Amino acid sequence: MIWYGGDYNPEQWPESVWPEDIDLMRRAGVTLATVGVFSWARIQPAEGEFDFDWLDRVIGLLDDGGIKVCLATATASPPPWATTRYPGMLTENRDGATRWPGSRQHQAPTSPDYSRLATELVTAIVDRYRDHPAVAMWHINNELGCHLTYDYSDRAAAAFRTWLRARYGDIDALNDAWGTWFWSQRYTDFEQIVPPRLAPYSVNPGGLLDFRRFSSDALLDLLRMEKKIIRDAGATQPLTTNFIGAWPTTDYWRFAEEVDFVSDDCYPDPRDPESFRHAAFARDLMRSLKPGTPWILMEQAPNAVNWRPNNAPKAPGQMAALSMQAVARGADGVLFFQWRQAAAGAEKFHSAMLPHAGADTRTYREVAALGAELSTLELPAPGGEARVAIVFDWESWWAVDQPDHPAAFDYHAQVLGWHNTFHELNVQVDLVRSGGPFDGYALVVAPSLYLLRDADAEALTAFVAGGGSLLATPFTDVVDEYDRFLPGGFTTRLGPALGLSVLEFEGVLPSDGRAFVWDGVSYPADVLVEAVRLEGAQVMAAFAPTDQPGGEARPALTRHAHGSGEAWYLATMADRAGRLAVARHLVGRAGVEPVVAGLPPRVEAAARGGVVTLINHGSAPVTLPDRSVLAPYGYRILHQ
Template identity: 85%
Template sequence: MIWYGGDYNPEQWPESVWPDDVRLMRTAGVTLATVGVFSWARIQPAEGEFDFDWLDRVLDLLHGGGIKVCLATATASPPPWATAKYPAMLTQNREGATRWPGSRQHYAPTSPDYRRLAAELVTAIVDRYKDHPAVTMWHVNNEFGCHLTYDYSDRAAAAFRVWLRARYGDIDALNTAWGTWFWSQRYTDFEQIVPPRLAPYSVNPGGLLDFRRFSSDALLDLFRMEKKIIRDAGAPQPVTTNFIGAWPTTDYWAFAAEVDVVSDDCYPDPRDPESFRHAAFARDLMRSLKPGTPWILMEQAPNAVNWRSNNAPKAPGQMTALSMQAVARGADGILFFQWRQAAAGAEKFHSAMLPHAGPETRTYREVAALGAELSTLDLPAPGGEARVAIVFDWHSWWAIDQPDHPAQFDYHAQALGWHNAFHELNVQVDIVRPDGPFDGYALVVAPSLYLLRDADALLAFVAGGGRLLATAFTDVVDEHDRFLPGGFTTRLGPALGVRVVEFAGSLPSDGRAFEWDGESHLTDVLTEELQLAGAEVLARFTPDGAPALTRNSHGKGEAYYLATMTDRAGRLALARHLADRSGVAPVMPDLPYGVEAAARADTVVLINHTPSPVTLPDRTQLAPYAHTIRHPPVR
C-alpha cells in the first residue's frame, strides 16, 4: 500500500469547511493526512490549558471518512504566550541579535523552558490520542534545522560546554584536538569557551566543526526526548520527522538510526531542466538511510511554491512524474504541503492539493488522477538494486564548508555531480556512510572525503575485490580537522598507490585540463600534486604532464584517484568507464535524454522528465512527463 495525502491544517478554516475537505479528500484518493504540525497555539492557548475538543472532531471526521492520520506533536512553532513569558527560549545569531517570534522555529533547542513546555505538550497530545483508531503515525516537530540553524546565545554556550566536557573529558584533550597554541587560543577552563560568534577574522576550525556537531546533536536530542515521551506513554505507532534532502546543518545518518520511518520534504524547481536529477539524489539518500525499508515523501508542492524569487508552476504531468520518481526510488508514501491552500499567512501563494479555485482546476484533477493510480500499486520493498555507492559524510561537509582552504567549494555539489553522472547513465546508486557497510557493491565513489575518521572499511572493500574512486581533497585531515603525521592520504594511500604532496586552487580559465577517453576535460576548483607509490597513470594534466588520474591494484581490487574536480563531461566519461570495468549495467540502456529508469526490487519505472514526447528503444512512446511501469513477468 502507498500512503497518499498531505498536511491538513483545519484550524485555519471554519468548521463548516471540514466535512467538504473530507469529501474531496476521498474523491482525490487521500488515505493519510498529517495533522497538527503548526497547531500549538490552538491546542494550548495558555500554559497549563489545553483545548482538544476541535482536534477530537477533526480526527473523528477523518476516521469516519476512512482517512488515517499522521499526528504531529506541534512543537515546531511555539505560540506568542510562550515566548512572551519565557523570552530565553529565543535564539541569537552570531552577531548577538535575537531572532524574534512572528515566523516559525523561533526556539532554542537547548532552552530548558522550551524543552519543558514541549514535553508537556507532547505528553498531553499522546495521552489523549495514542489509542485513537485514526492515528497511524507520529510526526515529531518539523524540518529540524531548516530555519533554526545555529544558536550563539549564552544559554547555547553553556550547553556547548557541557557537550565538549562529555566529548573530551578534560581541557588539555580539547586543546590538543583544536590546536589552540595557534593564535594564542589556549584554554585553561571550559568556561572560557564560547560558540564561534562574530570575530575579527577566522575562528578555530576544530571549534567550528565541533559547534556544528553539537548543534546537530542538540536537535537530535529534541527528537529523542519527544520519541521517548511517545514510547513511555505506550503509543505503538511508528515515529518519524521530516528531513529536507541533504540538509547542511543536520546529520541524517544519526537521525536515521532513531526514526522508525524516514520521511522527506523535496521541492525541485520546475524551471530547472536538471531538477529531476537533483531530486533523484534526495530520493536515493532517503532510501539509503534505512536500507530495505520504504520511506515517505512527506512534502512536495502540487504546483508552484511561494518562496523563490520567481515561482514557476509545474507543467501538466510534472507533479506526477516527480511523484512516481519517489515511488520508483523506494517511497511508500506520496504526500504534499498542503491539502487546502491557505487564505492568509506567509505561504498563502504556495500551491495546495485543493487550490483556492476549488476542485475544477488542473491541479486538483492531477492530484485525483495520481491518487487513483497509486491506489492500484503494490510494489515490493526497496533494497539491493544498486551495485554502485557514493559516500556522503556530514562531518566532511561541515569541515569543508569553512574558509582558509586552498579553494572554496561546495561538498554537496561535488557529491551531487557524481550522482548525476550515474543517473544520466541510468545506473542505480545508493548513498552510504564513509564507514560502510559496502557489502554488495562493485564500485564505491568517495568525492572529496576530506575528513576521514576511519579508513578500515574502504581499505577492506578494495582488498576484497571492490573498486574505489576517490577524488581531490580526500583523506586530508583527522576527525578534529588536523593534519596527521606523514602528510596527506596517509590512510588510503596504500590502496590508492599515490601520495598527495600539494594543493593548488584551479579555475577553468587557468586552461589546465586532463585528457581522458579521447577528450580534454577542464579542471576546476582544485588540482593536486601527486607522488606515485605504485599506481599507474591513466591521465595527465596539460600542459605540464603531471599525473591527474591513477589506478592501483590493492588486494583483489583496485583504487582510482582523480587529483582534481572536473566538469560534467569528465564525470560522465569516468563514471561510464568505471561502471563498465566493474560490470555494472544500467537499469535500461540507451534511453533518450531526460528519461530515467529506476529499479525497485525487480520492478522498473521509466519516466519522461521532458516537455516533449520520446520513443524508447523498444519503440514504446512516452508522452511529456509520462511514465510506464515494467513489472517482472509472471511465472
C-alpha cells in the first residue's frame, strides 16, 4: 500500500470547511493526513490548559471518511505564551543577538523549560490518542534543525561543556584533541570553554567540529525524548520525524536509528534542469538510511513553492513524475505540504493539493489523478538493488566546511556530483557510512573523505582485500576524528590499500588551466591537485606535463591491487566529463550493469525488487530502446 495525502491544518479554517475537506480528500484518493504539526497554540492555549475537543472532531471526521492520521506531537513551534513566560527558551546567534518569536522553530534545543513544556504536551496528546483507531503513525516535531541548529547562548554553553565532559573526561584530553597549545588556547577548566562565537579570526577547528557534533546531538536528544514519551505511554504505532534530504547540520545516520521509518521533505526547483538528479540523490539517501525499510515522502509541493526569490511552477505531469521517482526509489508514501492552501501567514503563496481556486484547477486534477493511480499500486520492499555505494559522512562534511584549508570546496557537492554521475549512467547507488557495511557492493566511492576514523579505514581496506573496488578522491584520509594530522603525513590509514601517499595539496582555479590526460583525452583538474608518491600503485592517468613545474608528468589517477580487490585514487576534483569517464571504466571493470541500458539523456531507471520504473524528466517525448514512446514527464512501471 502506498500512503497518499499531506499536512492538514484545520485549525487555520472555520469548522464549516472541514466536511468539504474530507469530501475532496476522498475524491483525490487521500488515505493519510498529517495533523497537528503546528497546533501547539491551539491544543494548549495556556500552561496547564489543554483543548482537545476540536482535534477530537477533526480526527473523528477523518476516521469517518476512511482517512488515517499521522498525528504530530505539535512541538515544532512554541506559542507566544511559552516564550513570554520563559524567555530562556529563545536562542542567540554568534554575536549574542536573540532570535525572537514571530516565525517558527525559535526554541533552544537545550532549554530545560522547552523540554519540560514539550514533555507535558506530548504526554497529553499520546495519552488521549494512543488507542484511537484512526492514528496510524506518530510524527515527532518537524524538520529538526531546519532553521535553528546552533545556539550560542550561555545556556547552550553550559550544555556544550556538559557534552564535552562526557566526551573527553578531563580537560587535558580535550586540550590534546583540539591542539590548544596553538595560539595560547590552552584550557585549565571546562568552565572556560564557550561555543564558537563571533571572534576576531578563525576559531579552533577541533572546537568548531565538536560544537557541530554537540548541536546535532542536542536535536537528537529531543527526538529521543519524545520517542520515549510515546513508547512509555504504551503507543505502538510506528513513529518518524521528517528529514530534509542531506541536511548539513544533522547527522541523519544517527537519527535514522531512532525512528521506525524514515521520512523526508523534498522540494526540487522546477527551474533547475538537474533538479531531478538532486531529488534522486535525496531519495537514495532516505532508502539507504534504513536499508530494507520503505520510507515516506512526507512533504513536497504540488506546484510552486513560495520561498525562492522567483518561484517557477511545476510543468504539467512533473509533480507525478517526481512522486513516482520517490516510489521507485523506495517510498511507500507520497504526501504534500499541504492539503488546503493557507489563507494567511508566510506560506500563503505556497501551493497546496487544494488551491484557493478550488477543485477546478490543474493542480487538484493532477493530485486526484495521481491518487487514483497510487491506490492500485503495490511494490516490494526496497533493498539489495544497488551494487555501487557512495560514502557519505556528516562529520567529514562538518570538518571540510571550515576555513583555512588548501582550497574551499563543498563536500556535499562532491558527493552529489558522483551520485549524479552514476544516475546519468542509470547505475543504481546506495549511500553508506564510512565504516560500511559494504556487503553486496562491487564498487565503493569515497569522495573527499577528509576525516577518517581508524575503524572505518580498516573496514574500507577489508572491503578491498575481500575483492571489492574502491575509488577515493582528493582530500581523503587527511585527519583523524579530532581533525588532527597523524604522524607520517597523509593517507596514513588507506595508503597501503591505495599503494600511494599524498604528499602535498595545491589549490587550483579554472583559470589555471590544469588538466589530466587519460587514454588521450584531457579533462579539467579543478579545486585541488595533489602530489602523490607511488608505493606500488599503477599510473592510469597523469596530469598534463605542461601543467607541472619542470614539465614532468605526475600521477592523477592510479590503480593498486590489494588482496583480491583493487583501490583507485583520483588526485584532483574532476568535472562531469571526467567523473563519467572514471565511473564508466570502474563499473565496467566491476561488472556492474545499468538498470536499463541505452536510455535517452533525461530518462531515469530505478529498480525496486523485481520492479523497474522508467521516468522521462524532460518536456518532450522520447523514444525508448524498445522503440516505444514515453510522453513528457511520463513514466512506465515494468514488472520483471
